[in-house]
Amino acid sequence: MAFLKVYNVTKTYIGARKEEILALSDLAFDCSDREFLCIVGPTGCGKTTLLRLIAGLEQPTAGEITIADKIVEGISKNTTLVFQQYSLFPWRNVIDNIAFSMEMRNIHKRTRYEEAQRLIRLVGLTGFEKAFPYELSGGMQQRVAIARALAHNPKLLLLDEPFGALDERTRHRLQEELLTIWEHEKKTVVFVTHNIDEAVFLASRILVMRDRPGSIEYDFQIDLPRPRDRRSKEFLELHIMVREILERILTNTNAY
Amino acid sequence: MPKVEAVFDRLLHPFSDLLDTGSYVWHIIVSASRVVLGFILAALIGIPLGLLVGRYLLFHKIFSPIIEILRPLCPIAWIPFAMAIFKTYTIAEVFGVRYTTTIFGHIQLGMLFVIFYGGFFPIFLNTVHGVKSVKNIFMESALLLGADQRKLFKKVILPASLPAVLTGLRLGLGISWMVIIAAEMLPGSDAGIGYLIMFSYELAEMDILIASMILIGAVGALLSYVVKLASDRTSVWQAKER
Numbered sequence: 001m002a003f004l005k006v007y008n009v010t011k012t013y014i015g016a017r018k019e020e021i022l023a024l025s026d027l028a029f030d031c032s033d034r035e036f037l038c039i040v041g042p043t044g045c046g047k048t049t050l051l052r053l054i055a056g057l058e059q060p061t062a063g064e065i066t067i068a069d070k071i072v073e074g075i076s077k078n079t080t081l082v083f084q085q086y087s088l089f090p091w092r093n094v095i096d097n098i099a100f101s102m103e104m105r106n107i108h109k110r111t112r113y114e115e116a117q118r119l120i121r122l123v124g125l126t127g128f129e130k131a132f133p134y135e136l137s138g139g140m141q142q143r144v145a146i147a148r149a150l151a152h153n154p155k156l157l158l159l160d161e162p163f164g165a166l167d168e169r170t171r172h173r174l175q176e177e178l179l180t181i182w183e184h185e186k187k188t189v190v191f192v193t194h195n196i197d198e199a200v201f202l203a204s205r206i207l208v209m210r211d212r213p214g215s216i217e218y219d220f221q222i223d224l225p226r227p228r229d230r231r232s233k234e235f236l237e238l239h240i241m242v243r244e245i246l247e248r249i250l251t252n253t254n255a256y
Numbered sequence: 257m258p259k260v261e262a263v264f265d266r267l268l269h270p271f272s273d274l275l276d277t278g279s280y281v282w283h284i285i286v287s288a289s290r291v292v293l294g295f296i297l298a299a300l301i302g303i304p305l306g307l308l309v310g311r312y313l314l315f316h317k318i319f320s321p322i323i324e325i326l327r328p329l330c331p332i333a334w335i336p337f338a339m340a341i342f343k344t345y346t347i348a349e350v351f352g353v354r355y356t357t358t359i360f361g362h363i364q365l366g367m368l369f370v371i372f373y374g375g376f377f378p379i380f381l382n383t384v385h386g387v388k389s390v391k392n393i394f395m396e397s398a399l400l401l402g403a404d405q406r407k408l409f410k411k412v413i414l415p416a417s418l419p420a421v422l423t424g425l426r427l428g429l430g431i432s433w434m435v436i437i438a439a440e441m442l443p444g445s446d447a448g449i450g451y452l453i454m455f456s457y458e459l460a461e462m463d464i465l466i467a468s469m470i471l472i473g474a475v476g477a478l479l480s481y482v483v484k485l486a487s488d489r490t491s492v493w494q495a496k497e498r
Binding site: 055075077081083085087091100101103104105148149 | 393394396397398399400401402403404407411412415416418
């Protein structure tokens with residue numbers, strides 16, 4: 001049973017010179033419940049646009065998106081998005097950032113803090129409850145952002161290159177933590193990245209997008225056992241395969 | 257020109273009477289009460305109006321043309337007009353008290369008006385700017401985390417624009433303090449540090465005049481410092497953000 005369905009979605013923007021820009025063209029895929037779907041593709045292929053459509057921040061020009069058989073017409077409580085840029089509220093400390101969505105639901109302060117504490121432990125930030133975002137490193141800020149999204153308790157968690165700005169070691173550590181959370185919290189995850197290694201390490205399925213206009217080029221299942229070993233033969237083969245697909249897309253695009 | 261010692265001597269005796277008009281402390285209290293009252297009025301109207309204009313296009317369309325015309329008009333230019341309209345009515349008289357020895361007998365409506373006018377624009381314009389420059393990513397994050405429009409306003413737009421509002425308050429208070437000195441110099445004034453400057457000028461009491469100027473500077477700096485303290489306390493994050 002597909003949990004998230006994207007039916008022939010097209011999205012056009014009006015550019016600076018009033019011309020129509022086709023960001024996504026006739027894009028379609030399904031995503032099952034509790035899948036970890038990674039979307040990779042060259043810069044500007046519409047990955048972020050696709051995520052914003054699924055999140056309900058924007059509407060498709062044509063086609064339709066459903067989550068649990070309900071058409072996405074706006075922001076819904078089943079979905080939340082972790083942005084690439086730092087998006088924590090700078091006037092709130094860690095615990096109040098994480099508790100934000102519970103505050104929106106008028107949950108009692110004590111309950112809200114108990115749940116926030118649990119999430120702080122989950123993302124390994126015990127002791128930083130009262131710290132403000134400006135006091136945290138980039139990696140810690142993204143951990144808080146993920147905990148804040150989890151506190152909203154969405155069925156579908158969207159992540160837009162959340163580790164893009166981090167150094168490799170921090171990125172690897174957060175990837176492992178994210179997998180633990182995904183297994184533990186039983187979420188469906190759609191994760192956008194341009195980092196092939198990241199996609200192969202995390203995904204249970206990878207979609208490769210092409211650009212101009214954005215559409216799906218390849219769709220394959222990753223059946224490597226977890227935890228995955230980055231140096232194993234199978235991992236490297238998959239890595240090379242995705243790279244070749246991406247390189248082909250880029251040469252084709254440049255040939256135009 | 258007076259001797260430096262004479263000026264210092266004046267500053268060292270802030271409670272002694274000057275030219276039968278009252279002491280420095282008295283004049284400063286009168287000026288400061290006028291400013292604080294007019295400034296509070298400016299904040300009470302400027303902040304809510306700024307929030308509305310910054311948030312809702314409808315309010316923006318209604319108020320922007322009026323404000324763009326009024327804004328370049330210097331508050332000092334309003335002083336003669338305000339005097340003519342409000343004459344020398346004081347707050348005490350408005351509340352039906354004709355003779356009073358309290359401070360309210362010295363707070364003229366005309367002066368309040370020009371202070372309000374001077375303080376209003378920085379407060380209002382900074383608030384509008386603060387609301388308009390709330391980062392989109394904060395608003396989208398809040399909506400994605402289940403905020404409705406009312407909570408978005410209260411929990412995101414308000415705290416995010418607070419530093420800009422406080423900057424507006426600080427600028428507004430500074431301008432109010434300048435305007436009151438000018439307003440007090442005009443005929444019809446009966447007290448205040450600006451009045452004292454003009455009166456000591458007419459009597460050629462240069463030591464009183466110079467000491468007054470020093471005090472105006474000092475009080476202005478103090479007022480600004482008080483607002484800065486308040487804003488540093490409420491928005492530490494703003495200063496530390498990149």
